[in-house]
Amino acid sequence: MTTVLHQLLGFALRHWLRLLIVGCALILLTKKQVNFNVRLGSPDSGPVPEKMAPASLNEEPSVLTDASPEASGGSLLDRLNVFGTKDELDPYELLTRTDEQQIEAFIRRFSNVAQAEQGKFGIPASVILANALLQSQAGTSGVATDYVNYFHLPCTTDWPGTRARAHNQCFRRYETAWTSFRDHSLYITQGDFARMRQFGETDYRRWAAGLQELKFNDNPKLAEQLVRTIDRWQLFRFD
Structure with missing residues:
Protein backbone atom coordinates (compact mmCIF):
# COMPACT_ATOMS: atom_id res chain seq x y z
CA MET A 1 0.00 0.00 0.00
CA THR A 2 2.83 2.38 0.87
CA THR A 3 4.55 1.64 -2.44
CA VAL A 4 1.38 2.44 -4.37
CA LEU A 5 0.97 5.73 -2.54
CA HIS A 6 4.59 6.67 -3.26
CA GLN A 7 4.09 5.84 -6.93
CA LEU A 8 0.91 7.94 -7.11
CA LEU A 9 2.62 10.84 -5.36
CA GLY A 10 5.57 10.64 -7.74
CA PHE A 11 3.25 10.61 -10.74
CA ALA A 12 1.37 13.64 -9.41
CA LEU A 13 4.61 15.56 -8.86
CA ARG A 14 5.86 14.78 -12.36
CA HIS A 15 2.61 15.64 -14.11
CA TRP A 16 1.09 18.28 -11.82
CA LEU A 17 0.63 20.83 -14.62
CA ARG A 18 -1.30 18.43 -16.82
CA LEU A 19 -3.43 17.35 -13.90
CA LEU A 20 -4.20 21.01 -13.08
CA ILE A 21 -5.23 21.73 -16.68
CA VAL A 22 -7.46 18.64 -16.81
CA GLY A 23 -9.03 19.60 -13.48
CA CYS A 24 -9.80 23.14 -14.66
CA ALA A 25 -11.29 21.81 -17.88
CA LEU A 26 -13.55 19.45 -15.93
CA ILE A 27 -14.72 22.30 -13.68
CA LEU A 28 -15.53 24.49 -16.70
CA LEU A 29 -17.41 21.67 -18.42
CA THR A 30 -19.36 20.98 -15.23
CA LYS A 31 -20.35 24.66 -14.88
CA LYS A 32 -21.42 24.86 -18.52
CA GLN A 33 -23.53 21.73 -18.11
CA VAL A 34 -25.20 23.14 -14.99
CA ASN A 35 -25.91 26.45 -16.74
CA PHE A 36 -27.32 24.61 -19.74
CA ASN A 37 -29.58 22.51 -17.54
CA VAL A 38 -30.80 25.60 -15.69
CA ARG A 39 -31.65 27.37 -18.96
CA LEU A 40 -33.29 24.26 -20.36
CA GLY A 41 -35.37 23.63 -17.29
CA SER A 42 -36.67 27.16 -16.69
CA PRO A 43 -39.11 28.87 -19.08
CA ASP A 44 -38.09 32.21 -20.53
CA SER A 45 -40.29 34.78 -18.90
CA GLY A 46 -39.11 37.43 -21.36
CA PRO A 47 -37.46 40.76 -20.63
CA VAL A 48 -39.09 42.99 -18.06
CA PRO A 49 -39.98 46.43 -19.40
CA GLU A 50 -37.92 49.10 -17.72
CA LYS A 51 -39.81 51.46 -15.45
CA MET A 52 -39.08 54.93 -16.71
CA ALA A 53 -38.83 57.97 -14.49
CA PRO A 54 -37.99 61.54 -15.40
CA ALA A 55 -34.74 63.10 -14.30
CA SER A 56 -34.59 66.17 -12.15
CA LEU A 57 -36.41 68.11 -14.86
CA ASN A 58 -40.17 68.16 -14.40
CA GLU A 59 -41.27 66.58 -17.64
CA GLU A 60 -42.43 63.21 -18.85
CA PRO A 61 -39.80 61.04 -20.52
CA SER A 62 -40.27 59.66 -24.00
CA VAL A 63 -41.69 56.14 -24.02
CA LEU A 64 -39.21 53.52 -25.15
CA THR A 65 -40.47 51.59 -28.16
CA ASP A 66 -39.31 48.17 -26.96
CA ALA A 67 -38.43 46.49 -23.71
CA SER A 68 -34.76 46.18 -22.96
CA PRO A 69 -33.25 43.16 -24.77
CA GLU A 70 -31.19 40.81 -22.68
CA ALA A 71 -27.52 41.55 -23.18
CA SER A 72 -25.36 38.65 -24.27
CA GLY A 73 -22.88 37.66 -21.58
CA GLY A 74 -20.38 36.21 -24.06
CA SER A 75 -18.00 33.35 -23.40
Whole structure:
Protein backbone atom coordinates (compact mmCIF):
# COMPACT_ATOMS: atom_id res chain seq x y z
CA MET A 1 0.00 0.00 0.00
CA THR A 2 2.83 2.38 0.87
CA THR A 3 4.55 1.64 -2.44
CA VAL A 4 1.38 2.44 -4.37
CA LEU A 5 0.97 5.73 -2.54
CA HIS A 6 4.59 6.67 -3.26
CA GLN A 7 4.09 5.84 -6.93
CA LEU A 8 0.91 7.94 -7.11
CA LEU A 9 2.62 10.84 -5.36
CA GLY A 10 5.57 10.64 -7.74
CA PHE A 11 3.25 10.61 -10.74
CA ALA A 12 1.37 13.64 -9.41
CA LEU A 13 4.61 15.56 -8.86
CA ARG A 14 5.86 14.78 -12.36
CA HIS A 15 2.61 15.64 -14.11
CA TRP A 16 1.09 18.28 -11.82
CA LEU A 17 0.63 20.83 -14.62
CA ARG A 18 -1.30 18.43 -16.82
CA LEU A 19 -3.43 17.35 -13.90
CA LEU A 20 -4.20 21.01 -13.08
CA ILE A 21 -5.23 21.73 -16.68
CA VAL A 22 -7.46 18.64 -16.81
CA GLY A 23 -9.03 19.60 -13.48
CA CYS A 24 -9.80 23.14 -14.66
CA ALA A 25 -11.29 21.81 -17.88
CA LEU A 26 -13.55 19.45 -15.93
CA ILE A 27 -14.72 22.30 -13.68
CA LEU A 28 -15.53 24.49 -16.70
CA LEU A 29 -17.41 21.67 -18.42
CA THR A 30 -19.36 20.98 -15.23
CA LYS A 31 -20.35 24.66 -14.88
CA LYS A 32 -21.42 24.86 -18.52
CA GLN A 33 -23.53 21.73 -18.11
CA VAL A 34 -25.20 23.14 -14.99
CA ASN A 35 -25.91 26.45 -16.74
CA PHE A 36 -27.32 24.61 -19.74
CA ASN A 37 -29.58 22.51 -17.54
CA VAL A 38 -30.80 25.60 -15.69
CA ARG A 39 -31.65 27.37 -18.96
CA LEU A 40 -33.29 24.26 -20.36
CA GLY A 41 -35.37 23.63 -17.29
CA SER A 42 -36.67 27.16 -16.69
CA PRO A 43 -39.11 28.87 -19.08
CA ASP A 44 -38.09 32.21 -20.53
CA SER A 45 -40.29 34.78 -18.90
CA GLY A 46 -39.11 37.43 -21.36
CA PRO A 47 -37.46 40.76 -20.63
CA VAL A 48 -39.09 42.99 -18.06
CA PRO A 49 -39.98 46.43 -19.40
CA GLU A 50 -37.92 49.10 -17.72
CA LYS A 51 -39.81 51.46 -15.45
CA MET A 52 -39.08 54.93 -16.71
CA ALA A 53 -38.83 57.97 -14.49
CA PRO A 54 -37.99 61.54 -15.40
CA ALA A 55 -34.74 63.10 -14.30
CA SER A 56 -34.59 66.17 -12.15
CA LEU A 57 -36.41 68.11 -14.86
CA ASN A 58 -40.17 68.16 -14.40
CA GLU A 59 -41.27 66.58 -17.64
CA GLU A 60 -42.43 63.21 -18.85
CA PRO A 61 -39.80 61.04 -20.52
CA SER A 62 -40.27 59.66 -24.00
CA VAL A 63 -41.69 56.14 -24.02
CA LEU A 64 -39.21 53.52 -25.15
CA THR A 65 -40.47 51.59 -28.16
CA ASP A 66 -39.31 48.17 -26.96
CA ALA A 67 -38.43 46.49 -23.71
CA SER A 68 -34.76 46.18 -22.96
CA PRO A 69 -33.25 43.16 -24.77
CA GLU A 70 -31.19 40.81 -22.68
CA ALA A 71 -27.52 41.55 -23.18
CA SER A 72 -25.36 38.65 -24.27
CA GLY A 73 -22.88 37.66 -21.58
CA GLY A 74 -20.38 36.21 -24.06
CA SER A 75 -18.00 33.35 -23.40
CA LEU A 76 -16.12 32.80 -20.18
CA LEU A 77 -12.87 34.05 -21.73
CA ASP A 78 -14.67 37.15 -23.05
CA ARG A 79 -16.06 37.96 -19.60
CA LEU A 80 -12.72 37.43 -17.86
CA ASN A 81 -10.83 39.11 -20.74
CA VAL A 82 -7.84 36.85 -19.96
CA PHE A 83 -5.94 37.65 -23.13
CA GLY A 84 -7.08 41.26 -23.50
CA THR A 85 -8.36 40.81 -27.07
CA LYS A 86 -11.40 43.02 -26.54
CA ASP A 87 -9.30 45.87 -25.23
CA GLU A 88 -7.21 45.78 -28.39
CA LEU A 89 -10.23 46.35 -30.64
CA ASP A 90 -11.66 49.80 -31.24
CA PRO A 91 -15.33 50.50 -30.37
CA TYR A 92 -16.51 50.21 -33.97
CA GLU A 93 -14.86 46.82 -34.49
CA LEU A 94 -16.36 45.62 -31.21
CA LEU A 95 -19.77 46.84 -32.33
CA THR A 96 -19.54 44.96 -35.64
CA ARG A 97 -18.93 41.78 -33.63
CA THR A 98 -22.07 42.32 -31.56
CA ASP A 99 -25.09 40.23 -32.46
CA GLU A 100 -27.04 41.96 -35.23
CA GLN A 101 -30.38 41.28 -33.56
CA GLN A 102 -29.10 42.97 -30.41
CA ILE A 103 -28.12 46.04 -32.43
CA GLU A 104 -31.44 46.22 -34.27
CA ALA A 105 -33.36 45.80 -31.01
CA PHE A 106 -31.32 48.61 -29.45
CA ILE A 107 -32.09 50.91 -32.39
CA ARG A 108 -35.81 50.11 -32.23
CA ARG A 109 -35.87 50.66 -28.50
CA PHE A 110 -34.21 54.07 -28.47
CA SER A 111 -35.04 55.61 -31.86
CA ASN A 112 -38.04 57.51 -30.47
CA VAL A 113 -36.00 58.75 -27.52
CA ALA A 114 -33.25 59.99 -29.84
CA GLN A 115 -35.78 61.80 -32.03
CA ALA A 116 -37.32 63.46 -28.97
CA GLU A 117 -33.87 64.63 -27.86
CA GLN A 118 -33.22 65.99 -31.35
CA GLY A 119 -36.44 67.99 -31.18
CA LYS A 120 -35.50 69.47 -27.80
CA PHE A 121 -31.74 70.05 -28.20
CA GLY A 122 -31.11 70.06 -31.96
CA ILE A 123 -28.73 67.09 -31.82
CA PRO A 124 -29.11 64.74 -34.79
CA ALA A 125 -30.91 61.60 -33.66
CA SER A 126 -28.44 59.62 -35.74
CA VAL A 127 -25.52 60.97 -33.68
CA ILE A 128 -27.28 60.16 -30.41
CA LEU A 129 -28.01 56.59 -31.51
CA ALA A 130 -24.56 56.04 -33.00
CA ASN A 131 -22.82 57.33 -29.88
CA ALA A 132 -24.94 55.11 -27.65
CA LEU A 133 -24.27 52.10 -29.87
CA LEU A 134 -20.52 52.71 -29.93
CA GLN A 135 -20.00 53.51 -26.26
CA SER A 136 -22.27 50.80 -24.83
CA GLN A 137 -21.79 48.18 -27.56
CA ALA A 138 -25.55 48.20 -28.18
CA GLY A 139 -26.26 48.10 -24.45
CA THR A 140 -24.02 45.11 -23.65
CA SER A 141 -21.09 46.85 -21.95
CA GLY A 142 -20.68 46.52 -18.22
CA VAL A 143 -21.04 50.26 -17.63
CA ALA A 144 -24.35 50.18 -19.54
CA THR A 145 -25.80 47.07 -17.93
CA ASP A 146 -24.60 47.78 -14.38
CA TYR A 147 -24.92 51.57 -14.20
CA VAL A 148 -27.41 52.36 -17.03
CA ASN A 149 -24.77 54.67 -18.52
CA TYR A 150 -25.20 54.15 -22.27
CA PHE A 151 -22.68 56.82 -23.24
CA HIS A 152 -19.97 56.01 -20.67
CA LEU A 153 -20.15 59.59 -19.40
CA PRO A 154 -17.46 60.17 -16.77
CA CYS A 155 -17.87 61.86 -13.42
CA THR A 156 -17.07 65.56 -13.48
CA THR A 157 -16.62 68.07 -10.69
CA ASP A 158 -20.11 69.45 -11.27
CA TRP A 159 -21.83 66.05 -11.40
CA PRO A 160 -24.27 65.87 -8.43
CA GLY A 161 -25.56 62.35 -9.09
CA THR A 162 -24.54 58.86 -8.09
CA ARG A 163 -21.06 57.67 -9.02
CA ALA A 164 -19.65 54.25 -9.78
CA ARG A 165 -16.19 52.90 -10.55
CA ALA A 166 -15.24 50.60 -13.41
CA HIS A 167 -11.95 50.05 -15.26
CA ASN A 168 -10.25 52.35 -12.73
CA GLN A 169 -12.48 55.23 -13.82
CA CYS A 170 -15.41 57.07 -12.26
CA PHE A 171 -18.64 56.90 -14.25
CA ARG A 172 -22.02 58.51 -13.78
CA ARG A 173 -24.73 56.15 -12.60
CA TYR A 174 -28.38 56.46 -13.61
CA GLU A 175 -31.66 54.94 -12.51
CA THR A 176 -33.28 54.80 -15.96
CA ALA A 177 -32.26 54.70 -19.59
CA TRP A 178 -34.10 57.94 -20.26
CA THR A 179 -32.03 59.88 -17.72
CA SER A 180 -28.87 58.55 -19.38
CA PHE A 181 -30.00 59.85 -22.77
CA ARG A 182 -31.15 63.18 -21.35
CA ASP A 183 -27.87 63.74 -19.49
CA HIS A 184 -25.97 62.97 -22.69
CA SER A 185 -27.98 65.67 -24.49
CA LEU A 186 -27.16 68.17 -21.76
CA TYR A 187 -23.51 67.09 -21.68
CA ILE A 188 -22.87 67.75 -25.39
CA THR A 189 -24.78 71.03 -25.63
CA GLN A 190 -23.33 72.87 -22.63
CA GLY A 191 -19.93 74.17 -21.60
CA ASP A 192 -17.24 73.62 -24.21
CA PHE A 193 -19.70 71.66 -26.35
CA ALA A 194 -22.22 74.52 -26.56
CA ARG A 195 -20.67 75.82 -29.79
CA MET A 196 -21.86 72.68 -31.60
CA ARG A 197 -25.44 73.90 -31.42
CA GLN A 198 -24.65 76.08 -34.41
CA PHE A 199 -24.59 72.93 -36.55
CA GLY A 200 -27.79 71.82 -38.26
CA GLU A 201 -29.81 69.07 -36.61
CA THR A 202 -29.29 66.83 -39.65
CA ASP A 203 -25.60 67.61 -40.19
CA TYR A 204 -24.37 64.50 -38.46
CA ARG A 205 -20.89 64.66 -39.98
CA ARG A 206 -20.14 68.03 -38.34
CA TRP A 207 -21.56 66.87 -35.04
CA ALA A 208 -19.37 63.77 -35.20
CA ALA A 209 -16.29 65.86 -36.00
CA GLY A 210 -17.13 68.29 -33.20
CA LEU A 211 -17.44 65.54 -30.60
CA GLN A 212 -13.97 64.30 -31.48
CA GLU A 213 -12.39 67.76 -31.66
CA LEU A 214 -13.86 68.79 -28.30
CA LYS A 215 -12.69 65.54 -26.69
CA PHE A 216 -15.93 63.78 -25.85
CA ASN A 217 -13.59 60.92 -24.97
CA ASP A 218 -10.06 59.78 -25.76
CA ASN A 219 -10.99 57.91 -28.95
CA PRO A 220 -8.85 59.46 -31.75
CA LYS A 221 -11.17 57.97 -34.40
CA LEU A 222 -14.47 58.91 -32.80
CA ALA A 223 -15.73 61.02 -35.72
CA GLU A 224 -14.94 58.36 -38.29
CA GLN A 225 -16.52 55.61 -36.19
CA LEU A 226 -19.67 57.62 -35.55
CA VAL A 227 -20.12 58.28 -39.27
CA ARG A 228 -19.44 54.64 -40.15
CA THR A 229 -21.99 53.53 -37.57
CA ILE A 230 -24.59 55.96 -38.90
CA ASP A 231 -24.01 54.91 -42.50
CA ARG A 232 -23.88 51.17 -41.83
CA TRP A 233 -27.18 51.06 -39.95
CA GLN A 234 -28.73 54.00 -41.85
CA LEU A 235 -29.37 55.92 -38.66
CA PHE A 236 -29.76 59.12 -40.68
CA ARG A 237 -33.30 57.99 -41.43
CA PHE A 238 -34.23 59.09 -37.91
CA ASP A 239 -32.97 62.68 -38.35
